[in-house]
Amino acid sequence: MAQALTAALGHALRSDRDVLILGEDVGTTGGVFRITDGLQTEFGPDRVIDTPVAESGIAGAAFGMAVAGLRPVAEIQFLGFAYPAYDQIVSHISRIRTRSQHRFTAPLVIRIPYGAGIGAAEHHSESTEAIFAHTPGVKVVVPSTPADAAGLLLTAIADPDPVIFLEPIRSYRRVRGEVADPPRPVAFGEAAVRRSGTDLTLVAYGAMVPDTMDAADDLAVAGIEAEVLDLRTLVPLDYDTLLDSANRTGRVVLVQEGHRTCGFAAELAATIQEEALYSLLAPVTRVTGWDTVVPLRRAEHHYVPSPERIAAAGRAVMEA
């Protein structure tokens, strides 16, 4: 997935001189995860910009650039470091279109690695995507495959509005797959059906998709055919695919790595009960991280949903 993202960024920089990259260590070093590796050499330090260590400044400067008509792609090193930039996102980036009634816009992308799985220090394992989904005026993208990562990133850069682009850290090197050259854009608001099934629906996004697929395989061994939906974008949300699947199977398990209370799964559950209640054969269930600080490396497994927990939830829903 890491290589797919690098290829997409290179393609975007090559295709449009208005595209710039800015962030901490994105230039000489190629980013802490090497996603921008080699890009400064190819495009120069004016287009792949190493900034001071200042997340609010990165977001705010990208905002000004975007208002002036450029297409900045900012990188924040970890989601746990993005909170200083949140004021710029919630107070300005997300609002300028409303505030100016379309006169000024902020077509920028903020790429942020998120999620657990690499056993780094505190603040390096957050999944707080719900905060952004709760913020009016920003789109929220969470890819799970290399082709989607590249294709959704190209769509994000071309989008006329600000996009928070969350990259699953543990999928960077672990998830492999073919990517077209150049990558093909992937539309926002279209969930992917990763596995067809008739007995229950498992809904996931980002880093939880591979684990959810594993859980579906486990369930299949027991004769339970799960449909797996990969939302790909939380904003905009593909209601049609979600509700269609819920209506067909009548059993839904929602999977998210983020904290449980007010997580994105809660929004999905509310929507399903509002619009598909009479098709349901069992209560809609969530498998989530907990309302705890994400535990450090040695206890992290207590927090992150595992294929076993997802499969167990699937079996419970079948028995309900």
Place this chain on the structure above:
Amino acid sequence: MHQVLQTDGTLRAAAPLDVSTTRQLYAAMVAARTYDHKGTTLQKQGRLATYASFLGQEACQIGATGPLRPDDWLVATYRDAGAMWAQGYPWVNLFLGRTGDERGGAAPPDVNVLPPSITVGAHMIHAVGLAWAEQYRGTDRVALTMFGDGATSEGDFHEAMNFAGVFGVPVIFLCQNNHYAISTPRHRQTAAETLAAKADGYGMPGRQVDGNDLFAVYDAVAAAVADARAGGGPTFIEAVTYRLSPHTTADDPGRYRPAAEEEEWRARDPLDRVRRYLEANGEWSPAWQDELEQAAAADVDAAITAAEQLEPLGAAAVFDAVFAEPTPQLLRQRNRAATDE
């Protein structure tokens, strides 16, 4: 502290402007004050939500924008209506914003003025980004950002100054030190002797000027603009002035500052000073003053009428200005809102 025009209207140094331009800028100061009085009055009548007056800061407002070109960027605050208007932002937009209507934020297509920043201090980095984009494209446009003494305590002030210094972007930071952030006095914002001294820490020039002196503000900003256009990078200017009005119409300055202090500053009124100068040069008369005030009042009255006559935004419009195209979330909510109503 740089001063050109003294309180009595005499020059301490050569005037940076010819008499005809001085007359134009004086007319703009009169117009700005006319709008400002109207804003305070209309709020008291309940026709504006709140109003943040810039009374006493007109030399900053008009002196700062005087050296700009029409295509330069201005990123200012809720207290900078005079500067925004001088840079082409219509009075009607300013009134619309204050009546509580988002359409106030829609500057005309050829006016590069962002809607006023309501949060304190987060907007200076926007000017840095705008100026950076112009530098990247190889234009010679600059960005001017205006803010108060309180904003220099915000973390984003540091990040904006730092980015501007590191990347040498063509941006001018104009701090109107009006001595109070609502009630908090300047000495509670920083232990530094001057705000201008902060520029040193960012590797850019810092100047302190008399903010009630049209010529001093103009002079300093013009030099900073010329420098920025020529690739010389950013400048920080501290304009020392005083807010003669309350913070907003919801504020009572009697709780935090002595009336005698206000009187002291009233005697340094920025308009009086220019008027005395023009009068001494035979370029001011009471009849001309009346003419200016009447013309400004007519403009301002027409703007408030136009703002008040505009139908409020409909429910659909509320949903349709979030993104270029509403998301499925918003489309569903828009339908729900229509049903609920």
